[in-house]
Amino acid sequence: MSISRSDVLALLIAAGAIVASLVVWNYGKVDIGMTLRDANEMVFVDDVTPGGNAVRSGFYPGIGILDLTTTDGGEVERGEPIPIEEGQWDPNAYGFGEYGCCPEAVEFNPQTEIRLPSEAIPSARIQTAVAGDVDHEYGFVNAYATIDRGLLEYSLSQSIWISGIWLLIGGVVWRLLVHGLGGDFGRKHAVKVGLAVATPALIWPVVQVGTAAGVAAAWLVPAAVALVLGWAIAGHHPEKQWVQTARAGALMAAALLAILVVGNLTSPLLVASDHGPTLALVAAIGLIPAMVVALSQKYSIRDRARLGSLALIPAAAMTLDGSFGPDPGMPLLLLALLLGWQLIPIERLAGIVGERAGRVRSSSPVLTSAPALDSPRVATRDLLSYLLIGGSAFVGLAGPTVVGVGDMAFGAWALLLGVGLAVLVGFAVRRGFLGEDWVDVAVPLAAAVSIPVILANQTLGGDRLAVAAGPAALASLLVAQALSERHPDADWRRRLFGASAALAILAVLTALYGTRLTIGVIGLIALVPGVPIAFSYVPGEVRAMAVRLETLAVAMTPGVAATMLVPSIGIVLLLVWLIAIVVWRRFTLAPLLVLMQRSQVQRDLAVAAAETERARLAADLHDDALQQLTLLVRVLDEGGHKAEADEAREVATKLRSVVGDLRLPILDDLGAGAALEWLVERVEPLAGGPVKLERSDETRPPANVELAVFRVAQEALTNAIKHGRPPIEVRYDVRTDGRVTLAIDDAGEGIAAEEASEAPGRGHFGLANMQQRAEQIGALLDVRRWPAGGTRVALEWRPQGT
Numbered sequence: 165m166s167i168s169r170s171d172v173l174a175l176l177i178a179a180g181a182i183v184a185s186l187v188v189w190n191y192g193k194v195d196i197g198m199t200l201r202d203a204n205e206m207v208f209v210d211d212v213t214p215g216g217n218a219v220r221s222g223f224y225p226g227i228g229i230l231d232l233t234t235t236d237g238g239e240v241e242r243g244e245p246i247p248i249e250e251g252q253w254d255p256n257a258y259g260f261g262e263y264g265c266c267p268e269a270v271e272f273n274p275q276t277e278i279r280l281p282s283e284a285i286p287s288a289r290i291q292t293a294v295a296g297d298v299d300h301e302y303g304f305v306n307a308y309a310t311i312d313r314g315l316l317e318y319s320l321s322q323s324i325w326i327s328g329i330w331l332l333i334g335g336v337v338w339r340l341l342v343h344g345l346g347g348d349f350g351r352k353h354a355v356k357v358g359l360a361v362a363t364p365a366l367i368w369p370v371v372q373v374g375t376a377a378g379v380a381a382a383w384l385v386p387a388a389v390a391l392v393l394g395w396a397i398a399g400h401h402p403e404k405q406w407v408q409t410a411r412a413g414a415l416m417a418a419a420l421l422a423i424l425v426v427g428n429l430t431s432p433l434l435v436a437s438d439h440g441p442t443l444a445l446v447a448a449i450g451l452i453p454a455m456v457v458a459l460s461q462k463y464s465i466r467d468r469a470r471l472g473s474l475a476l477i478p479a480a481a482m483t484l485d486g487s488f489g490p491d492p493g494m495p496l497l498l499l500a501l502l503l504g505w506q507l508i509p510i511e512r513l514a515g516i517v518g519e520r521a522g523r524v525r526s527s528s529p530v531l532t533s534a535p536a537l538d539s540p541r542v543a544t545r546d547l548l549s550y551l552l553i554g555g556s557a558f559v560g561l562a563g564p565t566v567v568g569v570g571d572m573a574f575g576a577w578a579l580l581l582g583v584g585l586a587v588l589v590g591f592a593v594r595r596g597f598l599g600e601d602w603v604d605v606a607v608p609l610a611a612a613v614s615i616p617v618i619l620a621n622q623t624l625g626g627d628r629l630a631v632a633a634g635p636a637a638l639a640s641l642l643v644a645q646a647l648s649e650r651h652p653d654a655d656w657r658r659r660l661f662g663a664s665a666a667l668a669i670l671a672v673l674t675a676l677y678g679t680r681l682t683i684g685v686i687g688l689i690a691l692v693p694g695v696p697i698a699f700s701y702v703p704g705e706v707r708a709m710a711v712r713l714e715t716l717a718v719a720m721t722p723g724v725a726a727t728m729l730v731p732s733i734g735i736v737l738l739l740v741w742l743i744a745i746v747v748w749r750r751f752t753l754a755p756l757l758v759l760m761q762r763s764q765v766q767r768d769l770a771v772a773a774a775e776t777e778r779a780r781l782a783a784d785l786h787d788d789a790l791q792q793l794t795l796l797v798r799v800l801d802e803g804g805h806k807a808e809a810d811e812a813r814e815v816a817t818k819l820r821s822v823v824g825d826l827r828l829p830i831l832d833d834l835g836a837g838a839a840l841e842w843l844v845e846r847v848e849p850l851a852g853g854p855v856k857l858e859r860s861d862e863t864r865p866p867a868n869v870e871l872a873v874f875r876v877a878q879e880a881l882t883n884a885i886k887h888g889r890p891p892i893e894v895r896y897d898v899r900t901d902g903r904v905t906l907a908i909d910d911a912g913e914g915i916a917a918e919e920a921s922e923a924p925g926r927g928h929f930g931l932a933n934m935q936q937r938a939e940q941i942g943a944l945l946d947v948r949r950w951p952a953g954g955t956r957v958a959l960e961w962r963p964q965g966t
Contacts, residue, residue: 170396171355177388178359178366182327184381185369189324194316195374196293198223200284205243207232207281209295214428215382217316217374222309223295230307231294232281241283246298278305320372326490327365333496334362337477337503345506349400349470356393360478361499363389368490376429382485383425383442390449390478391418397475398453402462413452413744420740421445427736441727441737443479450475459712473502541649542604545642549611552642553586553618556635560618582618586610589742598714605718608642612690613721615639616728617738632729633675633682637668640689640722647719648693660693667692683730687723694719717745836870837861840877840896847881853890855881861898869961872937873906876945879934880908880957888912888955902963904943909956914949934959 197216200207207229212218232240278298291314296307338358341350350357363386371382391414398410424442454475458468480498484490560579590610594603602609619632644664651657671685698715724741727734800809837859848855864870877894884892888910895907931947934957938945943961950956 174356174359174392181366189369197374202284205282215379221311227295233291235291242279243282245277323369330365334358361481394450394453410453410456417448447479546607549607556615556618582614586614605646612639613725620731637671641668644690686726690719835864855892857894859896884910904961906959915955
C-alpha cells in the first residue's frame, strides 16, 4: 500500500498529539480551571476556563463555595458557624462522602452546622471544592458540584489507556478499509480515516490537564486531521475548478471552527457546553468536499455514500469528548453505523429506494424555472413575508417590555440588524445574485434570514423560545413552498410542501419545551423540498453543479439563520454563511460559469469546424477522386482489362463508403432513424452476429440533435464490435413531447468502472467524443456495465421547457 503526502501529513499531526499527550501525562498535574473571589465573608467562583475541569464538574461564575481544602494542607479562613436543621442535608443524595475508588476523594459531610470559607485562595492551591448555597433562615444546604484535584490527576494518569485503546481501534478501522470495506475510496484514505478515529483520544491527556490550550487542542488537532481528509477527498472530482472549490469550502469550515473555539475560550460570558455547532463544523470540513465530489456524474450512488461515510468519521470520533469526560459509547455506535452499512448487500434495497427517489428527483430541467414575479402565488408569498417581518419587528421591541424579558437596547439593535439583513438579502436576490432562477424567492428568503435576528431578544428568556420559533418556522415554510413549486409533478409538489408544513408545526411544538432541537427542525423545513430539487438533472455539468449549489444555498439559509435563536452561537454562523455565499458566488462560481460559456462556444466551434471539414472532404472525394475512378473503370472495361476494372470498382465502392461516413445525405434527407438503419445494415456483417434496430420516430428532432445521435451510435457500435459480442441491440425513440432517447446494448464482458477516466490516457478517445457530442446538445450520456455482463450506452435529450 502506497503512502500519499496527505497520509504523511496526517501521521505528523497524530505524532504531535502523541508527543504532547506523553509530556503532560508524564508531568501529571492538572489545572482546576477556575478563579475565586470573596465578598461579604463568602467565597464565589469568579471565572472558569470554558470547557475546563471546573466546567466539566458543574462549576460556573457566581456560584457559592461551601467548602475548600488546600494542596498544602493549610487551613482556609471560615466564617461563623451556620446551624443545619435535622434532615436538611443528606450526603448520600449528592454523592459525597468517601468514594473508595480513587485517592484523595472529596469528603464533605456537615452534620449540625457548616462554616463557609471566607478566603479566596489561588487556583493552584485548591485541592477540593464544593459549590452550592445555604439558606441561612431555615438552615438548608444545597450542594451543586464538587471537584477534587487528586481525582483529576488520577483520571489523567489513566487517560493514557484511553489513548492506547483508541489507537488500537483506529488501527482496526485502517485494516478494515485496506481490505476493501470502503471500496477504492477506503483503500486510498485508510491511513487518514484510521488516524481521524484515533486522534481525539490521542490528544485526550492534553484535554485532561484543563488549560485553555488543552481545551482548544481537543477540537483543533482532530479538526486538522479532518481537514487533511477533506482536502484529499476533494481531489476525486474530475474537474480542477471544482477541486479548488471543494477545498476552499473545507478550509472555510475549518476557519469557522477555529473562530468558534477561540471565541468560546475568550468570551467574557460562559458559553454553554453545547458541542453541536462545533461537531457540525468538524463534519462540514469533510462533508463539503464529499458533497461537491458527489455532485459530479462520475461516481455511482454507492461510491457517493462511501465518500459521505468516510467524511463523517472525524466528527463521529470526536463525540468521544462528552460533557463530563470521555464517553466511548456514542463514537463506537456512530463508527459502526458509518462503516457497517457497507457489509450489508444493499444493491436490491438501493434499487428499490432509487426507483422511489427517482419519482421525487425528477430529471426535468424545468425544475429551475422561476415563476413570473407578478403571478398571484409570488405576490401572496411576498405579502405574507412582509407581514411576518412587520409582526416580528413589533414583538421584538414590544415583547420584552411587556413580559420583562431581555433588554430594550438589545432588542433595538437586533431590529436594526434584522431589517438591514432583510433589505440586503432581498435586494441582492431580486437583482439576480443567486441567479435568475431564484428572483421570486427574494422576499421569503429575506424574511427567513431577518426574523430570527429580529426576535433574538425573545430567546433570552427560555420560556419565550416559541414566540421566536413560530415566525421563523413560517418564514422557512414560505421558502419551502417556493422550492416545492419547482417540481413538475403536482402530486409531489403537494407531498413535499405537506412534509415541510408538518415540520413547521413540529418546530413550534419542540419550542414549547425550550429545546434547541427546534433549530434543527426549522433547518429541515426548506431542505425537504430543496434536496430533491438540488439533485435534479440540469444540462451541462458545470451549469448543473451551479444550479444544484444555488438550490442548496437557498434551502440551507433558513436553517443557518435559525441558529440566531441562540444568539451567542448564531450571529457568527449567520454572518460567516452570508459572507461565504458572497465569496463563493463572486470568486468561484462566476469565473466557472464564464469558463463554461467560453468552453461551450469553443466546443461548438470545434464541432462545427469538424463537420464543415468532413463535408469539404466528402465533396472533394466525390467530385474529384470518385469521378476519376469512375472514368478509370470505364476505360479498363473498354480495354478488356476485366480484373483491373473489378479492382478499381472495389476501390470506388470503399471510397463511396468513406464519403458516406464523412457526410450522409440520408441523414439530411430522411433523418436519424433511416441513417441508423443504414448504419446497422453496414456493421452487421462485421459484428459476427445479429445487430437489431428498434425505432419509433414519427417526428424528427432538430438537425444538430440527429447528427449527435448518429455520431454517438456510430462510435458505440464500433466499440461494441471491437470490445463486446453479439447480439447487439439498438433502440431509437422520438416521443411526442420531443424527447429523444438512444440505447445500444451488447452481450460482452462489460466496460470496466475506470475505463471512462483512463481511456484518454491510453490514446482512446471514443467515450470522450461521445460525451462531447452529448454535451454539445445538452443531452445526458450514460455508459455503464450491466451486472450480468454487457455494456449499455444510453443518450437522452429533452427540448427546453419540457
